[in-house]
Amino acid sequence: MINLSNLTFCYGSKPPVLQDLSLYLEPGRIYGLLGSNGAGKSSLMRLMAGLLYPTDGQIRVNNHEPRRREPAFLEDIFFLPEEVDTPAMTLDRYVATMSVFYPKFSDDQFRQQLKAFQLPATINKLADLSLGQRKKVLISFGLATNTSVLLMDEPTNGLDIPSKSQFRKVVSAALADDRLILISTHQVRDLDSLIDSVVVLNDHELLLNAPLERVSQRLRFELLGRDVPADVLYAEPSLRGNAVVLENLDPADDTPIDLERLFNAAISNPQRMKSLFSAPKP
Template identity: 85%
Template sequence: MINLDNITFRYGHKPPVVQGLSLHLRPGHIYGLLGSNGAGKSSLMRLMAGLLYPTDGQIRVNEREPRRREPAFLEDLFFLPEEVDVPALTLAKYVATMSPFYPRFSDGQFRNYLKVFQLPADIGKLSDLSLGQRKKVFISFGLATNTGVLLMDEPTNGLDIPSKAQFRKVVSAALTDDRLIVISTHQVRDLDTLIDSVVVLNDHELLLNAPLEQVSQRLRFETSGRDIPADVLYAEPSLRGHAVVRENYDATDDTPIDLERLFNAAISSPQRMKTLFPDQKR
């Protein structure tokens, strides 16, 4: 469980990266943390991991303060940054060195994830791998730690299209009722069919924090003709007219969610989004 209470963070005397942000994330869910470049996603991830300290406010992860970096906190959280410092070690040596820090690490699961990603178990030096191969190794290791909290920042950067499908497969299978997974990305479509809750950041604030089931009850994703309905939150040209996001007046009649359009709707109509989702914790 992750609780952020009125968090503000800034680098030195610069404008705040996030300001007055409150957020509650629960285990048993895969959250998609969406935002444009510079929206504060990576900083928020590092705050949760205890690598950055909030300027104001309080963060609790499994009832512990991340900034204290206590052993019990560290052994139950794995953070995969966007850019990984790759040691000049063989895979076997890396696993032998790092896995003892995670009591629930499973070597069998790790090797199975490598197999799904079509990587050999006898990989030599990690520094000799391509970017995509490195990402697959560290994604596999992070999943195999079986930590209660798994944070991944832009994990699909460097993955080709088949590998992104494999990523969605292994991550969805790794979710349990007592595990919380947060995936940050600006490549919104990479999270299609994977996440069950969405968090949208923009301009230093939280615009949306809602389960996708609730999103489908309150918003419709449709294609209209040349004329754009007056009540739309977002519209973009398509081959058949306009792809639109509008309010759903019949919660029993939902439409498939388009994450990219949802993100653009939140950015384009932030006040209406807040009105439609007033019960989220900001």
């Protein structure tokens, strides 16, 4: 469980990166954290991990205050940053060194995920791996920690197309009723068919926090001809007409969600989007 209450964060005297942000995330879900570059996604994740401290407001992660970095907090959260570095040691040495900090770490699970990513079980020098290979090792390790909170910042950067597909498979398989997975990305399509809830940040504030089933009840994603209704939330031209996002007037009749169009609708029509969705309360 992650609960943010009226959170504001600034770097020194600079304008707020996040302002008056309230957000509740529950276990048993894979959240996609979407936002443009500079929207505050990485800062938010670092605040949740206790690597940055709020300027104002409160954060609670599994009833812990992250900034205190208590052992019970640290052993049950794993944060994979966007920029990854690996030491000049063997894979086995790395696992032996790092796994002791995570009581629920599964070596069998880790090895299975390495195999799924087509990585060898023996690696002599982690520092010599490519960016994509390092990402695969750390994604596999993070999933195998079995922490109740898993935060991944732009995890698919550096992965090729087949690896992105495998990423979606291993992450979805790692979800449990008592686990919360939050994935930040600006490559929206990398999360297709993976997430079941979406969080959208823009211009220092929260625009949307909703399960996808609720999104499909409130919005329609359609392809129309040249005539676009005046009340459309978002429209973009395509080879076959206009791809649009509309308010759904019949919740029983839903359409497949297009995450990229959903994100564009949120940032181009923020006030109307916020009026359609109210943040879930703890």
